[in-house]
Amino acid sequence: MTRRKKKRVTKKQKEKRVKLISAGIILLLVFSMGLFLGENKQADLTLSEKIGLFKEELLTFFNTEEDVDQTKNQETTIRFLDANQGSATLIQAKDGTTILIDSGRYEDKDKKIIQQLDQYVGTGGKIDLLIFTHNDSDHIGYGDLIMNYYDVEEVWMNGTDATSKIYERLLNAVDKSNASYTEPKNGEDYQVGPFQIEVLSPNEQSENDQNDDSIITKITINQVSGLYSGDASQSIEKAIVESGIDITADYILMGHHGSDTSTSDEWIEASQPKFAIFSAGENNSYGHPGEEAIDRLKKQSIPIYGTIENGTITTTIHEDGTYSIKTEKGDNLVEDDA
Template sequence: MAKRTTKSKSKGKSKSSTSKNSIIVVLLAVFIGFYLLEGGWQDWLGPTDSSSVTTQAGENEGRLRVIFLDVGQGASQLLISPTGKTMLIDAGNNDREQQMVDSLHAYGIDRLDIVIGTHPDADHIGGLDRVIDNFEVGAVYMPKIQSNTKTYESLLRSIKNKGLKVKTAQAGVRLDWDEEVSSEMVAPVTISDDTNNMSAVVRITYGNSSYLLTGDAERESEQAMLSSGRELQADVMLVGHHGSKSSTTLAFLKRVKPKYAVIQVGADNSYGHPKQAILDRLAKQKVEVYRNDLQGNIEIASDGMKYYITAER
């Protein structure tokens, strides 16, 4: 088959019109040269890296940013309030210490107003000692349950070296964080000898938006939260215990009624997380699911009315 070509139709040009066109070209060249000399080159060439950052920062003004950091088979959430206050909940495992420091620097963090270690398991507090060593910290919250691990001891040492004292993380604690944002702990409700069920669970509200960050809270803790009568509804929910079958019971899920759920899970884990039963349960409730192992860092921001979701990949 012959190749099809398209030709533009035009009439012959007179010498007069050619002369006019030449004058227009010269004037245009002069105008562009003057524009570039006067510093208009940035607008002409498009935004530079610095102007792109400025635009992004402008877009984030007035927003609550909740960033679910990809720390492999662990958990960590970085919160940045509309007025620039910061909160870090957990910091992944020991092998993610430097990654945590680098990630916080990448987000422009030099101070953490609140640090929460949800419970003493290494995949949640492993990187907190390095974080506390490297950043100015306002307050530290942890539940009243200890561990004999070197990871836990190292964290306590870093807290002591900074002259900080651990505040108790438990249901009913209201965090003094940002006047525009309500931050309240809804668990642990009762004392347990199980570290997961002693997880600090934080509910954040900003305008009409709401988040429930659950740590590794399991069935026992979920039932205690349900029985407590506290408000648990949240549009965004961190799926408990990395998507384990021990968490996210149907009764709890129906009370929370999330629109979006995030599973903090590593691509390679021997636990088989997240469990298919949990994924099916979320799907049946029509919850939109995001996963660190598939999408990297996940940010769910809100201006108090709408959500703005971005993923690294």
């Protein structure tokens, strides 16, 4: 199995490069004409000062987006979507910033993930960041349709190739889209709207294993953090813990659908979650969630919510850093407050 080039260039990135180059040429011509014809308003400035002014003008020309206070607390809704034996998490801030982590399982003939996104994002709505933790079919599911149906601004993938037709369809959709493309690595930090995202894995020394190459992130808003670990195994969890990085979190999405091979004692002790979630399908052939993994959490008296029993699990993070949890399936509606 080979690794793709670290950087893919999508149509949107090409357009940005062309815009930057064009802006640079135009401003350089204007600056040069003003400099040599003596018409520059800053004629008394030194050459270095004029160069600095030119750089500021270039950045101003290229960055036309309105400044946003990214540190402001705002109510946020996190939906751990009922994706049967798949995984999909939709995160939405009050200002509209939207992050989708994974896109469910391909075998869902009802395309439930599309119905859910239509409901919560709106048909053709904007998704600021779409993270495919890895390229297994129960995580990239209908990713190609999401790329085609919605306005996706940026896509993250782990860079490890797969051989499935589902993966090929997704790559084609990404390449044809207007989305930017990134392969994040451990140690990198990102700001997406009001969300702070720390990348915990994978690293440059990847073993080309889909599960262990999962993009693992810690996402924080309003001082409330969550860990999303894809299908990474306990060996990856151990490496992250031993690296000394702070992974304390208010909640965790259990690795590999709650499998016994993930959510180790070390991971639980280091993250100290107040609750945990797993995404799995009823009567699945994999035995998810695993009894051992569930017992490890129960020993720490950590509440567990699962899509099998609870359907879609909705966590609302309030501006003051408290949160509430609503689970909806069957006759019960549960609400907890931190």
